[in-house]
Amino acid sequence: MEANKQLDHKIWGIAWPAILANISIPLLGLVDSAILGHLDNSVYLGAVAIGAALLSFLYWGFSFLRMGTTGLVARAEGAGDGYGSVLVLARSGALALAIAALVLLLHRPLLQAGLALMSPDASLQGLAASYANIRIFSAPAVLVTYTVIGWFIGRQNTRWPMLIVITTNGANILLDFWLVMGLGLNSDGAALATVIAEYLGCAIALFAVWRQLPVIDTALLVSDLNNVSAYKQLLQSNRHLFVRTLSLLFSLAFFTAQSENFGSETLAANTLMIQLLMMAAYGMDGFAFAAEGLCGQKLGARDLGGFYFAVRRCALWTLLAAALMSAALLLLQGPLANLLTSLDSVKELMLRFFPWLIILPLAAGPSYLLDGVFIGASETRHMMTTMLCSVVLVYLPLWYATQGLGNHGLWLAFTAFNLARGVTLGYCFVRLSRSQQWLSARGE
Numbered sequence: 001m002e003a004n005k006q007l008d009h010k011i012w013g014i015a016w017p018a019i020l021a022n023i024s025i026p027l028l029g030l031v032d033s034a035i036l037g038h039l040d041n042s043v044y045l046g047a048v049a050i051g052a053a054l055l056s057f058l059y060w061g062f063s064f065l066r067m068g069t070t071g072l073v074a075r076a077e078g079a080g081d082g083y084g085s086v087l088v089l090a091r092s093g094a095l096a097l098a099i100a101a102l103v104l105l106l107h108r109p110l111l112q113a114g115l116a117l118m119s120p121d122a123s124l125q126g127l128a129a130s131y132a133n134i135r136i137f138s139a140p141a142v143l144v145t146y147t148v149i150g151w152f153i154g155r156q157n158t159r160w161p162m163l164i165v166i167t168t169n170g171a172n173i174l175l176d177f178w179l180v181m182g183l184g185l186n187s188d189g190a191a192l193a194t195v196i197a198e199y200l201g202c203a204i205a206l207f208a209v210w211r212q213l214p215v216i217d218t219a220l221l222v223s224d225l226n227n228v229s230a231y232k233q234l235l236q237s238n239r240h241l242f243v244r245t246l247s248l249l250f251s252l253a254f255f256t257a258q259s260e261n262f263g264s265e266t267l268a269a270n271t272l273m274i275q276l277l278m279m280a281a282y283g284m285d286g287f288a289f290a291a292e293g294l295c296g297q298k299l300g301a302r303d304l305g306g307f308y309f310a311v312r313r314c315a316l317w318t319l320l321a322a323a324l325m326s327a328a329l330l331l332l333q334g335p336l337a338n339l340l341t342s343l344d345s346v347k348e349l350m351l352r353f354f355p356w357l358i359i360l361p362l363a364a365g366p367s368y369l370l371d372g373v374f375i376g377a378s379e380t381r382h383m384m385t386t387m388l389c390s391v392v393l394v395y396l397p398l399w400y401a402t403q404g405l406g407n408h409g410l411w412l413a414f415t416a417f418n419l420a421r422g423v424t425l426g427y428c429f430v431r432l433s434r435s436q437q438w439l440s441a442r443g444e
Helices: 002-037 043-062 064-078 082-105 107-118 122-154 159-182 186-212 218-225 228-261 264-300 304-340 344-376 381-401 407-434
Strands: none
Touching: 002 043, 002 159, 002 186, 002 264, 002 304, 043 082, 043 107, 043 122, 043 186, 043 228, 043 264, 064 082, 064 122, 064 228, 064 264, 064 344, 082 107, 082 122, 082 218, 082 228, 107 122, 122 159, 122 186, 122 264, 159 186, 228 264, 228 381, 228 407, 264 304, 264 344, 264 407, 304 344, 344 381, 344 407, 381 407
C-alpha cells in the first residue's frame, strides 16, 4: 500500500502539470473556434479547420522530435547518463532546425498539394490557404519547442513544459481577441496570433534549458554533434513514430474533409466537437506522459518489476480520468454547445451527434496510456503497425460501409478507429511481456 502511495505521488507530480499544459492546448482551439463561431459567417471557422488540419501534417508529422526525444532521454536518465541525455536534446534540436528549414523552403508546393488533396469548398479554399501560409512561418519555433518539451518529460519534469505551453496558449488567446475581434482580421488574425505566440513559447523553452542544463564537457558535445552518422541513427530510430503520426493525422484530416462534404454547418459542428474531444484527450495524456517518463526510467535502470508496477498504476489513473471526462461531457453538453457557438443550426447539429463524443474518452483511453508506455520504452515499431492496421483495416472500411448513415457513420468509424488502437497495442504489450523483450526494446 505504501509503495502504491509513493508511486501515485510521483505519477501525479508528473501528470498534474502536464494535464494543465495539455488542457490549455485544446482550450486555445476552443477559444479560436468560439471567437470564429460567433462571427456572422461560419466560413471562417471552416477555413481555420481546414488550414489547421493541413498544418498538423507539417507540424505534428514531426512530433517524433518530441516523442523520440522523451524515450531516449528517459532511458539515459534511468541509466544515470546525464551527458547522454543532453546529447539527445542537442541532436534532436539540430535535426528540428534542419527540418524546419526544409519545410520553409518547400512550403508553397506542400501547402498547395495538401489543399488539393483535401479539396475544400471553393468558398473555403482561399481563406484556408491564407491561414496556412501565415502559420507555416512558425515552423522553427514549433519544432525546436517539441524537442525541449520531450527532453523535460524524459527527465520527469513537466513543470517547465506546463509553463511553456500555458504561456504560449495564453498569449495566443489574448492575441486572438485583439487580431480577430479587435482588428477584424478573421481567420488570418487567428493564424498571425498563433505564429507570434509560438515564437514566444520557443524563447521560454530555450531559457528553461539554459536554467536546467547540467555541467557537461562542451568541447565533447560539439564534437559529438558533428558526428553525421549519429543523425542517421536518430532518424532511423524515429521513422516508425513519423509514419505512425502521419497515419494519425491522416485520420483527423480525413474526418475534417468528410465533415466538409456534409456542408459548412456540419463541418463547424464537428470541428467544435473535435476540440472538446481534444480537451478530454489531453487531460488523459497527462498520465501517458507520466508513463513515458517512469517506464523509460525503469527500463533504463533495468528494473522490469518497477516498469510493470508503473504501467499498472498509470493505467488505473487513466481509466479514472476517462470516466470523469465522459461524465463531464454527458452533464455539460448543453452548456458547452451554447458556449461555443451562437449559431442555432450548428448548435442543433452538435447536440444531435454529442453521444459519440461522450463515449469516445472511454473508447480511446487505453490507446493514450499504451502510447506512453511504448514511447517510454523506445519501442516504436508496434506503434506504427497498430496505427496503420487501425486506419486501413478498421477506420476506412467502416467509414465506407456506413456512408448511408451520413455523419453518424463518420463518427462511428472514428470511434471504432480509436478503440482499435487500444486493442491492438494491448495485444502487442501482452506479446512483448510474454516473450520478455521489454529490456531489449529499442524501437527496431
